[in-house]
Amino acid sequence: MSGTEIKGATSKIENIKSEFPELNRVINGKPVVFLDSAATSQKPQRVIDKLVEYYSNYNANVHRGVYSLSMESTEEYDTARELVREFINARSTNEIIYTKGTTEAINLLARAWGDANIKEGDEIILTELEHHSNLVPWQMLSQRTGCKLRFVPIDDHAVLQLDEYKKLLSDKTRLVAFNGQSNSMGTLNPIKEITELAHDAGALVLVDGAQYVPHNKIDVQALDIDFLAFSGHKMCGPTGIGILYGKENILDEMPPFLGGGDMIDMVHYEYSTYTKLPIKFEAGTPNIAGAIVLGEAIRFLNDLGIENVREHERELTAYTLEKFQQNPKIKIYGTTDLDKRGGAISFEYEGIHPHDLAQILDSESICIRAGHHCTQPLMRKFGIAATSRASFYVYNTKDDVDRLIEVLGKADEMFSF
Numbered sequence: 228m229s230g231t232e233i234k235g236a237t238s239k240i241e242n243i244k245s246e247f248p249e250l251n252r253v254i255n256g257k258p259v260v261f262l263d264s265a266a267t268s269q270k271p272q273r274v275i276d277k278l279v280e281y282y283s284n285y286n287a288n289v290h291r292g293v294y295s296l297s298m299e300s301t302e303e304y305d306t307a308r309e310l311v312r313e314f315i316n317a318r319s320t321n322e323i324i325y326t327k328g329t330t331e332a333i334n335l336l337a338r339a340w341g342d343a344n345i346k347e348g349d350e351i352i353l354t355e356l357e358h359h360s361n362l363v364p365w366q367m368l369s370q371r372t373g374c375k376l377r378f379v380p381i382d383d384h385a386v387l388q389l390d391e392y393k394k395l396l397s398d399k400t401r402l403v404a405f406n407g408q409s410n411s412m413g414t415l416n417p418i419k420e421i422t423e424l425a426h427d428a429g430a431l432v433l434v435d436g437a438q439y440v441p442h443n444k445i446d447v448q449a450l451d452i453d454f455l456a457f458s459g460h461k462m463c464g465p466t467g468i469g470i471l472y473g474k475e476n477i478l479d480e481m482p483p484f485l486g487g488g489d490m491i492d493m494v495h496y497e498y499s500t501y502t503k504l505p506i507k508f509e510a511g512t513p514n515i516a517g518a519i520v521l522g523e524a525i526r527f528l529n530d531l532g533i534e535n536v537r538e539h540e541r542e543l544t545a546y547t548l549e550k551f552q553q554n555p556k557i558k559i560y561g562t563t564d565l566d567k568r569g570g571a572i573s574f575e576y577e578g579i580h581p582h583d584l585a586q587i588l589d590s591e592s593i594c595i596r597a598g599h600h601c602t603q604p605l606m607r608k609f610g611i612a613a614t615s616r617a618s619f620y621v622y623n624t625k626d627d628v629d630r631l632i633e634v635l636g637k638a639d640e641m642f643s644f
């Protein structure tokens with residue numbers, strides 16, 4: 228049935244599960260239904276093949292060798308950077324820094340930009356919706372410098388209160404850092420509006436794009452954001468590779484983050500000078516395979532069309548919310564306005580602890596996440612310790628949602644005694 232289910236809907240993405248080997252697994256006699264893509268996505272065969280191709284054919288260090296293999300690996304590595312540039316519409320590949328992931332990208336920024344530009348009395352605005360990765364590095368910066376962190380509040384539907392945001396902005400604001408899409412509540416935040424207001428106040432903007440970039444079209448020039456962080460593994464790419472985008476003039480002025488090989492110009496015993504962007508921020512042997520394979524993941528998403536990805540998930544989200552709303556025992560967290568949310572749905576099933584629910588679902592090979600989703604302050608705000616979360620990606624189908632609903636029914640029976 229899966230495959231035919233999506234037909235008739237407007238989604239341009241047919242069932243592509245067969246391209247994802249792990250989704251063809253059957254565990255305990257049940258086909259895997261993967262509903263935890265907010266944590267990490269599955270990988271299509273062509274992305275896996277690219278990893279094997281790299282290690283089988285042109286494994287060699289980049290930017291060092293004069294021999295053909297090194298030139299081949301360097302060319303693939305640089306091509307991947309160009310693919311990333313194009314994907315987010317950056318002006319230049321100098322603006323694309325390879326990192327380990329979103330977490331490292333934000334830490335890089337907090338260290339390199341933060342330490343050089345932030346002083347006591349300055350303010351950084353975050354939101355109540357942030358993942359720990361976009362909280363802790365700024366808390367650490369605040370401890371080092373004495374700057375103050377302020378938080379844009381959310382309403383009961385986990386939507387940012389922009390009127391309150393406007394009140395927080397002042398001539399003390401140096402940076403506004405927020406996620407494009409919440410991993411925990413699914414909220415899609417108005418990037419352009421938040422950015423314009425920040426710029427009017429003279430502040431820079433960082434978008435944590437870990438959940439936004441894999442699912443939505445992003446154009447860093449049109450949005451005029453100063454920094455963007457995202458991870459390859461949530462967008463069909465490998466783990467251990469991510470991106471920090473930054474406007475070239477700002478990155479140029481920032482001191483390096485890590486010191487070592489490659490990032491230097493001249494090294495003396497007592498001091499060194501540093502090379503140009505983007506290598507200035509890429510000390511040591513980078514994750515060459517990761518970068519090249521991320522390039523293949525981007526080609527895969529380009530072939531699908533990122534707008535189609537968003538549309539596909541929007542349909543699945545609408546379908547799921549409709550089914551959830553028919554069951555009075557399910558409490559949905561976050562907004563049900565499809566223009567304001569993506570495909571990560573946090574919910575609570577009356578009388579069943581999220582961890583118990585996740586275990587029951589697992590016994591039927593349905594993978595969802597239960598916990599605080601690395602948003603402990605947000606959970607506290609809602610007066611809960613955890614939620615259950617189902618999150619979608621390109622390979623999910625309405626059949627997946629039907630199986631989730633079916634097993635939720637079974638769980639309900641088990642707990643109704």
Ligand code: 7TS
Pocket residue numbers: 265266267328329330331358360361406408409410411435437438458600601
């Ligand atoms: N920011 C957001 C909004 C995220 O959702 C995540 C990971 C990160 C930052 C960190 O990304 P990383 O690749 O550096 O780890 N989110 C999740 C999640 O929701 N479940 O597991 C990881």
